[in-house]
Amino acid sequence: MNPRDERRQLRGIERWFERNDPVLAATLAGQAVAARPVRRGAARACLALLGVCSVVLGAMTQLPLVFAGVVALMVAACLHVTRHAR
Secondary structure, three states: OOHHHHHHHHHHHHHHHHHHOHHHHHHHHOOOOOOOOOOHHHHHHHHHHHHHHHHHHHHHOOHHHHHHHHHHHHHHHHHHHOOOOO
């Protein structure tokens, strides 16, 4: 195999890593990688659960609690929709 073919294959492998694992590709290239917040998915799930509980409890006791639950559910939905794809 000649050096030109080897470089072409290496570039193909690098592009594959950039597409499938950009954090690893940036680390191997020596670039700084911005730290992502941890447990963002857990925060969305907890907020959605809090919203559902507030709506149910508000329906049984106080109407303003329903409003707070709906707002919490809307925020959780917005966080879910605007999350960054991996």
